[in-house]
Amino acid sequence: MTVSNTQPRPRGVTLEEVARLAGVSRATVSRVVNGSPRVSGDVRRSVETAVEKLGYVPNRAARSLVTRRSGSIAVVITEPTGRLFSDPFFPRLLRGISTTVAARDVQVVLLMPETIGDSQRTADYLVAGHVDGAILVSLHGDDPLPGRIIDARIATVVVGRPLRNRGVSYVDVDNRGGARNAVEDLIAGGRRVIASIGGPADMMASQDRLHGYRDALVAAGLGADPTLEAAADFTQDGGAAAMRQLLAARPDLDAVFAASDLMAAGAMSVLDAAGRRVPEDVAIVGYDDSPVAATARPPLTSVRQPIEEMGQESARLLLELVEDADRAPRRVILTTELIRRASSAGRAMP
Amino acid sequence: MTVSNTQPRPRGVTLEEVARLAGVSRATVSRVVNGSPRVSGDVRRSVETAVEKLGYVPNRAARSLVTRRSGSIAVVITEPTGRLFSDPFFPRLLRGISTTVAARDVQVVLLMPETIGDSQRTADYLVAGHVDGAILVSLHGDDPLPGRIIDARIATVVVGRPLRNRGVSYVDVDNRGGARNAVEDLIAGGRRVIASIGGPADMMASQDRLHGYRDALVAAGLGADPTLEAAADFTQDGGAAAMRQLLAARPDLDAVFAASDLMAAGAMSVLDAAGRRVPEDVAIVGYDDSPVAATARPPLTSVRQPIEEMGQESARLLLELVEDADRAPRRVILTTELIRRASSAGRAMP
């Protein structure tokens, strides 16, 4: 431990002092503080008065030491780039988690490993039992972290459907359904040659969105076509590059489904440069409903995800797991909403 | 505490067990683990072997109990809306903080009070000494939190210059200088009637940016003019409303300095609707260099802030304060960078 202690720390009010003031034993004060029913009304009141008077707050370290509970959960973010740093996904998710656990007097410990070494230390930290559970956000397929902590039987909830570790609880949005809806909307608007700009293949969200895209095409009898599918990395530049590629391969395309708003924005700039008008020549829809969607010109139709709700659900699931370690894994799938804007206006609008 | 314990927690390896395996006393193992120099080479090695073999990880709760240090710091986010949820400021700041404290084996506890009641509980939590220090982010002028925790002599660093509590350490960007640079650039591009769309008046960043704007005008001999100044709330809609107001009051304006990219985007859509071309008729610069700036059409010139660095510096300052509580408050002001894009192209470009 690198922290030396030059200064004596201020010492708080202890149970002992409260007990003395209330004229009872430590045990009784503990009972009152923890809401045990085995305390008579008078004694309870006098203890509460003493607690109030002294401004007593339990020492979490002492409590943890004996209960073997930390009263905290970890939120692990292992995403070096991408959507977590390009739209408000991350703060909104944290807010959802935070509101839910705060109500239960549980703290959130934030872990953001960057290097492999960090990731090792993060796993050690979790496995050492410093927290009661962990929420894992944005996992790539090759991440060894979830496997390690699930093996260690740490209560775990994953945000986003995990590629491996099927036995774990997770919260996800219906990426496939969201994508399908978006593409169906393009078809309803009269589009027939619809391309897809997908995300990294090692992310479940990318795969699901691609499947949803194909679902819609197949359901409409259009059929999937590899020359209409390009993959990028959720970034604007990646979206632009994919768009150039698609335009070269399929100059006849009349719509694009992009698996992120940023990629959609990149695609739009390429379409603009190529002299294709949006939405007249090419309709486009994005994903995430980020600020970029609303500020784009034309404003971008996009798939909105209930992000706060994901945070809340993941926290709720984790707290359940912490309460009862033998509980079977659960999955919560939240639905998306298509936000229609000018970029995907149909050809035959009424 | 609402958490009951139905399940016995797994117990970790203790110092005692390591000591037994290494054939030394608990005290010696503690010395080795904490890097005390008062241990001979052989003993140190045998202890290290035992630690390795058993996979020993210190129990933080037990350690905290005796050292009166938690080995964690709080990051308090008190911003209900605005920039924290509209651009990647927040994740990037957290990342900066996280990398710095992780290197010192200190954890980050995230606190996001939403209601007044939450804020009370947050203050109680901090004052109770559950963390060694706190980083306060995005304070409005009327927030009672910083006053309370500074009074309680909790080590505190504020991100963004605080309106009150001048005696506290803080990290800020040179908002005034950044704004001044941006406006000077507009002037250098031949603009003469330059409007400002500011942020909320109760935020220091808003005030500083407004001052920087005026500085540049005065320095160029143009002089400040209240009819060219509008205030909004950092959002796109707010920026749009402010732009309408400015256009009505000063149809002769030829440039706009917006204190956020989102407001700039709102302003651009209004200019577009009013038939003013950007940058030909009206040049515009934003602030934050968010993804919105790069995706806007035309791409938006913007002031970039070193956000990760702010996080790192604030963490560094806080750790110093934790080490030595009597250390005098320090301020760190980081410089900004103007990212030139098409939206502010000069009139007489070479």
Add this chain to the structure above:
DNA sequence: CGCATGTGTGAGAGCGCTCTCTTGACATGG
């Protein structure tokens, strides 16, 4: 009235660690 049962409270152990104090081994000097 004696015993079983229940209920409120206290005593005390002990969670895993740090840190002071003490001991013991050895080197050095007079």
Add this chain to the structure above:
DNA sequence: CCATGTCAAGAGAGCGCTCTCACACATGCG
């Protein structure tokens, strides 16, 4: 040869809390 100093290592207290157990007392039943 003993006094003294130095340094490694151990003994043991105690951080603030929870929780088991024991106990005192009240109540119910045969």
